[in-house]
Amino acid sequence: MAQSRRDFLKSVLGAASVVSFTPAVPAILSNAAAAAAESNARESDTVLVVMQLSGGNDGLNTVVPVDDDVYGRARKTLRLTKQQVLPFDQQFGFHPEMQGFKRLFDEGRLMIVQGVGYPKSDRDHETAIRDWHSARPGDRTCQTGWLGRTVDRVDRPLEADVPAALVGSIMKPLAINAESSVIPAVRELRQWTRRDPAGQAVPRPPADPVPADGQTLADLVARGTRAAAEMSERVEKVLADNAAAGSYPNFRLAGELRTVSQLIQADLGIRIFFVELGGDGFGGFDNHANQRDNHAALLRQMSESVAAFVDDLHRQQLLSRVLLMTFSEFGRTVTENGRRGTDHGAAAPLFLVGGRLKGGLCGDHPSLADLDQDAQKPLIDFRRVYATVLGPWLGFDPAVAIEPTFKPLEVLT
Template sequence: MRDIACCRPVEPGRPVPAGRGLTRRSVLLSGIGLGLTLFGGRALSPQGVAEAVAAASPADRVLVCVSLSGGVDGLSLAPPQHDRRYDRRLRPQLWVDPATTLAMRGTDELRWHPAAASLKRLHDRGRLTLLPAVGYDGPNHSHFTSRHFYEVGATDPQGTTGWLGRYLDVVGTDHNPLQGLTLGETISPMLAASRVSVAATDRPQDYRIATPGIDGGPFHDELLRAFAALGRGTSPDPVLDAARAVHGDAVDLHGQLQARFADGPETYPEGRLGTRLADMARLLGAGLPIRCGTIDAALDFDSHANQDGSFGRQVDEVGRALEAFQSDLERRGIADRVLTLVWSEFGRRPEENGSVGTDHGAGGVAMLLGTRVRGGQLGAFPGLASLDPDGNLRATVDYRGLYCSLLEEWLEADAGPIVPGADRLERYALLA
């Protein structure tokens, strides 16, 4: 198969996405479809994937990163209650009436948007930590550039590898493409590595062995049995022997994955976020050797107009999907080894614009989800009295320090070789 470069198109004058120029290879051997696309590293056979599954440790910790693209409006998600500047003069239509909000455990400073009932339940249970103002000094208000900074783990327009990719370059192996897995059509720049291979799959349960002209039924099943028998044979010809082995490996892996996807998932909301989180829970529950997983929520929080018509619906979908995911992990008995970071590239401007929306701002929202998180709130709400020079909320948590803390506390890795300037960045207590 011809190699093709990965990642999203480049906007003129914007940073090149991390991973641009990595080759990608679909694992397609003699008509056998694996459903995985490998990025970087070496092309692997189904046998290589099966060996990685067998070598996985059930105790390995996993970090799942969920991106809420577009810039979530934190002043709507967690509206302040005692900041006198937060009123209808600032937001004539988008002001959230305190009478409609939901109490936030442990504080009377912030409350939850009325559509955030699922997030409130997670927070009340100590399963969710809210970070109300995450960012960096001198914030860039371009989606493309700010996302790039979050993906590479540095305010570096020239960054070519993702922060999770660099982590995997340190701790990963040559023979485990699932160590960094994006559930989506192409690899997340966060996972762009320089040494090891990583993978992406849009629908992992669609793994199949292609039998052109025969769609299911007894003839398809008979062909699979023939492939399996072929794989068990031997041949003095090394080329034929290798072909037999590939067919046998593919049939074995097909059976393993189909069995692992057979159990019914938790009830997830409709939409790509719910589907992808359900798939991630199944893969982790099956013991696949995933160290870092990334998911784009496939929602658009870039609410320049009519924000009141979309924000609540999207927050409800995100909350229900995350609540189902956490419940699913707990039901499977693997929740103690999975931590989820939910992030967005920036926040919105405090004042409502003329289109009943909000424009690009700073001091964005993040959340940590899991049984091991401290819960409550990390970083103070900065208030509206002292905005940055652009009139936006100031960040009280540096996202790079957050990454260092995740690497050191959760993944138990030295952040120094992974996050530029790690020794100068503040650390945050994340785990209970």
């Protein structure tokens, strides 16, 4: 069977990059180079950043219902008072460590989606995270994730495009598992520059004339090598420009979001990023005991890191292209336990952050007087959030990942 020119380009350019660069350069650079060889920069493409809060975030102490008597009675030691929170209206306030989020909320760059979850969660970590990642609650056989299925089925300018990346050191999440697409893991952008084993820059190939429509193996390899070299130089320029750019706080999450920003600036065609908070260091958001300090530290890391990320994107005039969403596998119980912690709950708020949001609150706050086994009942199914970021935001068909019955939320301008 005859091989298409596009398939041939993909295989040849991938091999050319291995020959031209150090073995440390990941495959995504060669794939991006192949795309760059035939298409212009897609500067108007929107980008989604998905942030997992591992362990089950306590939504009640994140977005605090300060005037609710049920909250006050249920949390003898964990309660946050009206004097402690960062108020944004008469009923609610942010946790005091979330100054960055409060500023973004005031600027209209952060929305709170209230009461997000799904029916009949069994509140088990492994099961719940599988449900959120697969977007098929109850299906224990599903081996692909909602983002992986999206990547498999979206129409891409070139088959060599890599539209998604995992940034950080966590194990590959089910959410990005795909049937046919390879979604790479990235730790930092510096590894994507053209260096020899000694760390020295590799010279750019000579600019000998190569026919633009040449079909010989030599022509294809030469164009691919040169395109990959140009792509690497773009990465080098981003690194140089960022050396004098605004600062990020000294958190792991902040470093990963800075890498995401750099990848967006380098315009490698990546549309979806996945990052995580809570999987190391602090022990995650699963605070069954002594919650106060641990939860505060995690919320501070999230708030300051995301605020720095938004400021960076705004400075680079990229914020209008980027939407960040958070999620956690479940919320926590309303009543604190006997160890100054909380147990597995159900609904919780999530956050949307970006430059094209309506701002404010989306949805109602689940009643604390009508609970399901001491947990807030979900009012917005998480798959409606997925439909929003896949459809109206990214411009993909959400039906490739979730059932079409879940309609997008009206949160974008």
